[in-house]
Amino acid sequence: MIGWIRLFLAELKKEHRNMFHSRLVYFSLLIWPVIGFITSYYSFKPFSLNDNSPITRFVPPDHLVLFLLTGYLAYLFFWSLVQSAWQMGYERQSGTLEMIFLTPVHRLALIYGRSFSSLLESVWLFFTFVIMILFIVEGIQVDGWWSFPFAFFILFISAVIWGGFLNAIFLFSRDAGFFYTILDEPMLIFSGVRIPPLAFPIWAKGLALFFPLTYTLHIIRMLVMEAATFIEILPSFTVLLVVLLVLINISAFVIKKAENHMKQTGSMVLF
Amino acid sequence: MLIVDGVSKVYQSKVREKLWKTTYKEVKAVEDLSFQIEPGKIIGLLGMNGAGKTTTIKMCTTLLEPNSGSITVDGYDAVKDDRKVKSLVNMIAGGERMLYWRLTGRENLNYFGNLYGIKEATLKQRIDLLLKEVGLEDAADTPVEQYSKGMKQRLQIARGLINDPKYLFLDEPTLGLDAPIAKHLRSYVKTLAKEKNKGVLLTSHYIDEVEELCDEVYILDKGRLILHDTPERLTASVFKENSLHIWVPALPNRTQKELEKLLRTYHAKMEIKQSIDLEEIEIIIKTEQEITSSVLALLSNHQLTVLKLVVEQPKLEDAILHLAERRIG
Amino acid sequence: MLQTAKATFHRNMISMIRAYPWSFFLSHILSGIYTVLFAYFTYTYVFEGVLDSRFSNYAGTNDYLSYVFLGGALFSFAVSTLMNVSRSLITEQREGTLEALLLTPSSRKGYFLGNVTQQITRTLLEFLIILIFAFLLGLQFKHIHFLSAIFIWFCAVIGFFSQALLLGSVMLYFRDTYITQNTLFVTMAFVSGVTFPIGYLPEWVAPLSWMMPLTPALEAFRHSVLEGQGLAASGSQLLHLSFLSFLYLIVGSLGIKKTEKIVVEKIFS
Numbered sequence: 001m002i003g004w005i006r007l008f009l010a011e012l013k014k015e016h017r018n019m020f021h022s023r024l025v026y027f028s029l030l031i032w033p034v035i036g037f038i039t040s041y042y043s044f045k046p047f048s049l050n051d052n053s054p055i056t057r058f059v060p061p062d063h064l065v066l067f068l069l070t071g072y073l074a075y076l077f078f079w080s081l082v083q084s085a086w087q088m089g090y091e092r093q094s095g096t097l098e099m100i101f102l103t104p105v106h107r108l109a110l111i112y113g114r115s116f117s118s119l120l121e122s123v124w125l126f127f128t129f130v131i132m133i134l135f136i137v138e139g140i141q142v143d144g145w146w147s148f149p150f151a152f153f154i155l156f157i158s159a160v161i162w163g164g165f166l167n168a169i170f171l172f173s174r175d176a177g178f179f180y181t182i183l184d185e186p187m188l189i190f191s192g193v194r195i196p197p198l199a200f201p202i203w204a205k206g207l208a209l210f211f212p213l214t215y216t217l218h219i220i221r222m223l224v225m226e227a228a229t230f231i232e233i234l235p236s237f238t239v240l241l242v243v244l245l246v247l248i249n250i251s252a253f254v255i256k257k258a259e260n261h262m263k264q265t266g267s268m269v270l271f
Numbered sequence: 272m273l274i275v276d277g278v279s280k281v282y283q284s285k286v287r288e289k290l291w292k293t294t295y296k297e298v299k300a301v302e303d304l305s306f307q308i309e310p311g312k313i314i315g316l317l318g319m320n321g322a323g324k325t326t327t328i329k330m331c332t333t334l335l336e337p338n339s340g341s342i343t344v345d346g347y348d349a350v351k352d353d354r355k356v357k358s359l360v361n362m363i364a365g366g367e368r369m370l371y372w373r374l375t376g377r378e379n380l381n382y383f384g385n386l387y388g389i390k391e392a393t394l395k396q397r398i399d400l401l402l403k404e405v406g407l408e409d410a411a412d413t414p415v416e417q418y419s420k421g422m423k424q425r426l427q428i429a430r431g432l433i434n435d436p437k438y439l440f441l442d443e444p445t446l447g448l449d450a451p452i453a454k455h456l457r458s459y460v461k462t463l464a465k466e467k468n469k470g471v472l473l474t475s476h477y478i479d480e481v482e483e484l485c486d487e488v489y490i491l492d493k494g495r496l497i498l499h500d501t502p503e504r505l506t507a508s509v510f511k512e513n514s515l516h517i518w519v520p521a522l523p524n525r526t527q528k529e530l531e532k533l534l535r536t537y538h539a540k541m542e543i544k545q546s547i548d549l550e551e552i553e554i555i556i557k558t559e560q561e562i563t564s565s566v567l568a569l570l571s572n573h574q575l576t577v578l579k580l581v582v583e584q585p586k587l588e589d590a591i592l593h594l595a596e597r598r599i600g
Numbered sequence: 601m602l603q604t605a606k607a608t609f610h611r612n613m614i615s616m617i618r619a620y621p622w623s624f625f626l627s628h629i630l631s632g633i634y635t636v637l638f639a640y641f642t643y644t645y646v647f648e649g650v651l652d653s654r655f656s657n658y659a660g661t662n663d664y665l666s667y668v669f670l671g672g673a674l675f676s677f678a679v680s681t682l683m684n685v686s687r688s689l690i691t692e693q694r695e696g697t698l699e700a701l702l703l704t705p706s707s708r709k710g711y712f713l714g715n716v717t718q719q720i721t722r723t724l725l726e727f728l729i730i731l732i733f734a735f736l737l738g739l740q741f742k743h744i745h746f747l748s749a750i751f752i753w754f755c756a757v758i759g760f761f762s763q764a765l766l767l768g769s770v771m772l773y774f775r776d777t778y779i780t781q782n783t784l785f786v787t788m789a790f791v792s793g794v795t796f797p798i799g800y801l802p803e804w805v806a807p808l809s810w811m812m813p814l815t816p817a818l819e820a821f822r823h824s825v826l827e828g829q830g831l832a833a834s835g836s837q838l839l840h841l842s843f844l845s846f847l848y849l850i851v852g853s854l855g856i857k858k859t860e861k862i863v864v865e866k867i868f869s
Contacts, residue, residue, distance in 0.1 A: 027783060031783065035787060035789075039790040039795070042790070042796050043639075043796050045652065045796050046655045046664055046796050047642070047643075047655075048647065048650040048653075049652065053647065054646065054648040055647055058646065185634040188634075189638050189641070194642075199641070329864065332703055334702055335861070335864055353705075358705050360703075362699075362703055364699075368695075368696030369697055371695075371697060378614060381607070382607050382610075385706075386604055386607060386701070386704035387704050387706070388706070414618065
């Protein structure tokens with residue numbers, strides 16, 4: 001357990017030093033998403049947004065901004081982890097990772113420590129967004145004060161576990177860029193960041209089920225847009241927990257498999 | 272003739288103090304440097320890291336522009352007529368850079384030859400000849416990424432000769448090469464100068480290399496020229512100070528006095544170091560003359576056992592440090 | 601100049617065949633396809649084809665899908681061209697061949713010309729694949745004025761090429777590719793009328809739209825493909841595009857010339 005915590009803290013410090021002052025963070029986690037968010041808002045302009053618009057079946061047109069904001073916020077959390085996992089791929093190439101694997105540290109601690117710490121770096125963004133939501137945007141409906149921290153908690157936990165999964169994958173793949181292409185934009189489309197998954201045809205709904213962000217986003221929108229009570233979200237929450245558990249198991253499996261592979265062949269590249 | 276006349280180069284480097292605040296720091300890389308390279312001559316440029324050797328080469332090959340002074344190559348100005356100068360000079364640097372790893376040796380040479388605007392028939396002939404001269408005929412059609420370090424270095428040389436330059440610059444050409452390959456390279460450089468009448472400028476860390484090849488040597492320190500001479504005279508004046516290290520179990524006062532007296536007659540300097548465990552004493556003697564036997568005779572007269580004896584040849588670094596100190600003093 | 605261009609074309613072709621940049625190729629195609637797919641989803645499933653009354657006025661057509669599909673395809677073509685050309689010098693620097701290149705008296709214009717023509721062989725393929733995908737989802741070619749479409753596409757290439765020179769010198773100066781290029785690309789997606797007509801944008805964005813060669817290129821391209829108009833109908837767009845191309849070509853060439861020197865100094869200072 002002490003090893004867990006120590007590694008956790010070590011990763012936290014390293015990530016902080018690596019990331020905090022780098023301009024990359026401001027661009028990739030603030031400027032690009034804000035422009036992306038505005039672009040997707042304007043992409044709805046060509047459509048009819050009055051009260052008879054077909055979109056009212058899913059979202060009231062005047063709640064569209066809130067809908068997109070929650071979507072982008074959650075997506076941002078998940079995305080910041082894609083980026084951090086990607087850098088892990090570079091570390092592998094430069095050989096620092098093999099040094100880590102020489103130590104007897106718990107492998108899962110490594111990937112979650114990393115994931116957690118890179119997320120902490122972007123927490124300030126979360127608050128910027130929350131303030132925007134509270135003061136600027138119409139359409140917030142919550143059951144009580146607990147809804148916000150609870151939404152945040154769900155978002156944080158699922159993002160860390162998603163990040164851990166990505167770290168495990170990127171750790172052992174030759175072409176991280178390829179996975180990035182596969183995972184990034186489909187997540188944006190299928191998990192309901194910009195359009196409600198309910199509107200999807202059946203095959204796309206099926207695809208949506210593969211992205212944990214879909215479940216997370218569903219609960220968060222219930223919490224802040226539909227004033228859902230805890231009882232109301234309980235079924236979705238249970239599903240999310242199951243999904244996250246499966247994801248943890250897959251990550252652990254990948255790491256175990258990859259380490260065995262490394263011991264046999266001397267190569268860290270699994271796929 | 273390549274004439275470098277009163278050339279200075281100042282770098283401005285950014286120092287980032289805070290996130291949005293930067294200040295500039297000026298570094299004088301080369302200061303008021305003048306020298307000449309004649310066809311058929313090999314010039315050595317010596318100095319420690321940061322002395323300005325590479326900067327000098329980059330300026331002569333038009334990669335950098337001097338802040339003041341002028342460089343002319345056969346009458347063409349390196350700044351104004353840089354294209355003309357580029358076709359007259361070339362540079363070979365140590366290491367594995369400056370080649371396209373995905374292309375084969377022949378394809379690399381072909382590409383660079385085209386960039387020099389060489390006609391196809393001439394180019395083809397020259398490539399075959401160069402590949403033969405550097406011994407890469409068999410590997411000519413293998414991608415460079417499969418080459419060994421020495422092969423890459425040899426291809427570099429072929430690349431540096433692809434435009435048949437009149438003046439050739441070699442920046443640490445034997446760095447990291449195995450001894451036999453380095454030796455071969457040295458004799459090749461000699462042939463280039465003596466038989467093909469090329470002017471060669473060479474920088475090196477290895478004093479032997481400079482001694483063997485160069486007709487003249489320039490020593491730079493912190494961007495300034497501190498010495499210009501033939502290698503023979505340099506070794507005679509600067510590099511003759513040997514240091515003699517002798518380890519003894521103890522050094523009685525009387526012996527030390529006698530030793531000092533002896534050394535005074537030879538104008539030698541002495542330094543005494545005690546080991547941490549107090550079990551041995553190191554005597555360091557710096558001298559320009561051969562006095563090892565007299566020193567040993569004195570010690571044995573005093574019944575002292577010599578535990579270890581090392582004679583050190585001067586290192587280039589030491590010599591330059593020495594020169595630099597002398598200049599300041 | 602032509603000898604340099606030819607040699608560079610040849611060199612890049614060999615490198616490309618030996619190690620095909622699959623992940624770039626794939627990610628360009630996929631990002632184009634996602635734009636197309638996203639528009640299709642929004643139009644078909646969320647809004648069931650009900651458009652805003654101003655759309656046809658702003659866009660010059662009622663065919664939303666074709667409008668956005670062309671936007672997505674040309675946008676991803678612009679991104680590919682910009683990336684490939686602007687990164688070429690910085691790649692030379694990273695792989696350690698920049699000095700060897702600068703040592704030669706070769707023409708820089710020839711070098712870039714060789715680069716862009718070689719890379720078009722790849723980006724054109726990406727462009728066509730995206731168009732075919734869009735065609736399957738309902739892109740209309742009924743009215744296309746073929747000759748003028750090709751001519752406009754060619755002018756667009758020149759525009760993107762000039763812009764890439766400028767981008768390349770900025771990237772070389774900052775020795776950064778990731779931040780600079782992505783900032784440009786997200787901005788282009790926002791202001792150039794890729795997924796919605798620029799008429800919807802607030803006025804203060806107009807100067808930004810105006811600065812992107814993609815804006816007039818897209819307008820003219822849509823005129824010829826969707827409305828079947830000849831070159832005369834796109835006169836003002838072509839003038840706008842040529843002006844930007846000319847401006848960026850001059851500024852970009854000067855910029856490259858200046859930054860080359862700075863970069864060599866930076867390596868050694």
